[in-house]
Amino acid sequence: MASPRIAGKNARLYVADVPLYLDAFEAEDQIELNLEDGTPFGADWREMTLIDGQISLSINAFMDTKRPPDFTADYVTDRAYWDTAIDGSNNIKANPNVPIIFVPGASALRGDPAKFLNCILGSLNINTPRSGLGKLQGRFAASGQYGNGFIIAQVEQSFTGGVETFIPTSGGTDIKVAGTLGTMAALCVYKKSGSSSFTIKVQDSTTSGGSYGDAITFAAFTAVGAQFKRDVVDAGKQFHRVSVYGDATETLGLIIVSTNI
Amino acid sequence: MASTRIVGKDAVFKVAADTGAVVDISADGNEITLNLELNNEDGTGFGVSWREFTLIDGTFSIDYASWYATGTGVIDEVLMGGPTMATLFAKRLFEFHPNGIGPSSTKPKYSGSVFLASAPISANRSGITTMRARFSGASQLARAVA
Numbered sequence: 001m002a003s004p005r006i007a008g009k010n011a012r013l014y015v016a017d018v019p020l021y022l023d024a025f026e027a028e029d030q031i032e033l034n035l036e037d038g039t040p041f042g043a044d045w046r047e048m049t050l051i052d053g054q055i056s057l058s059i060n061a062f063m064d065t066k067r068p069p070d071f072t073a074d075y076v077t078d079r080a081y082w083d084t085a086i087d088g089s090n091n092i093k094a095n096p097n098v099p100i101i102f103v104p105g106a107s108a109l110r111g112d113p114a115k116f117l118n119c120i121l122g123s124l125n126i127n128t129p130r131s132g133l134g135k136l137q138g139r140f141a142a143s144g145q146y147g148n149g150f151i152i153a154q155v156e157q158s159f160t161g162g163v164e165t166f167i168p169t170s171g172g173t174d175i176k177v178a179g180t181l182g183t184m185a186a187l188c189v190y191k192k193s194g195s196s197s198f199t200i201k202v203q204d205s206t207t208s209g210g211s212y213g214d215a216i217t218f219a220a221f222t223a224v225g226a227q228f229k230r231d232v233v234d235a236g237k238q239f240h241r242v243s244v245y246g247d248a249t250e251t252l253g254l255i256i257v258s259t260n261i
Numbered sequence: 262m263a264s265t266r267i268v269g270k271d272a273v274f275k276v277a278a279d280t281g282a283v284v285d286i287s288a289d290g291n292e293i294t295l296n297l298e299l300n301n302e303d304g305t306g307f308g309v310s311w312r313e314f315t316l317i318d319g320t321f322s323i324d325y326a327s328w329y330a331t332g333t334g335v336i337d338e339v340l341m342g343g344p345t346m347a348t349l350f351a352k353r354l355f356e357f358h359p360n361g362i363g364p365s366s367t368k369p370k371y372s373g374s375v376f377l378a379s380a381p382i383s384a385n386r387s388g389i390t391t392m393r394a395r396f397s398g399a400s401q402l403a404r405a406v407a
Contacts (some may be wrong), residue, residue: 085319124297130272
């Protein structure tokens, strides 16, 4: 018996701090492994040798006029691409890397698999046909390691100021592998109700209900944003949870994806 | 709930016939594509398992499809540099408004300078004569929403 098919319509995609899937209609995550023919004399069958890997992402979206997910603020969708590479003065950014989180599965809940990586915009086509909708075709090149991880937080909730909140409230998310080197994670805060400072950490433990230590501490932030971080200070712990601490009570909409490396 | 889609028919494209002011040639156009290309170079060092790309610079081009039309201020004369083609090779200003004349918060304006790269005219026995112009970017591409 075949396994259940996954309908593409439920995929989610976060480009920097924008939940772009609400305006997008197609995404393709391309993994290419670079192989070189290493066959010596005398062999009857070619023997390929793996050199390394690289990732690119194609993301096609509609040109829309409001910022997702609330669709209240004026925001033309091309900015989700443009801001990844060009600064506010129309100059190429010195550091254009942005995290992209891609959830190709049927749901995007805590514990579901997700892909994530740091990317640079490679090209953007803005097409406006007289007889159709304006569309955006973007292509990104990965600027580092590919993350094949799990969603460890996907919430829109109020966080009480001055109190450390854990996601989940007890235990942790099983990310299936203990890892040997460290931890890699991406954070997308796409909604924030105020301007107070928040700090978010990924914590890990060898057992779900065990003792948790800090694996990754994202930079403190006061507005919506996205971060990608790879840290080797902690390793070998299979269960991850999220710690959220804010100076004042605010509602955040966020998704965090992590894996062990 | 989805946002309001931007309909292509509202797009506006202006380009200068010479080194002067831009001219609106949208009335005869039917499709425009702005291609932004960023040049990423492989900067991967020894010992790394995944390729690391570094952004070097950017360029852009514009593909503009139009019905072929003659007369003062329409595509034939504007793109060809006038009756004597004196400004065919001129570096020209352009403006592209994907959602109608802006700039405003929901009507971005792209602008910069371009050179005409190609402009084939296609005359079919059974159809309307068309002109497809390609422009190559010759400056910074600017996006404005206010």
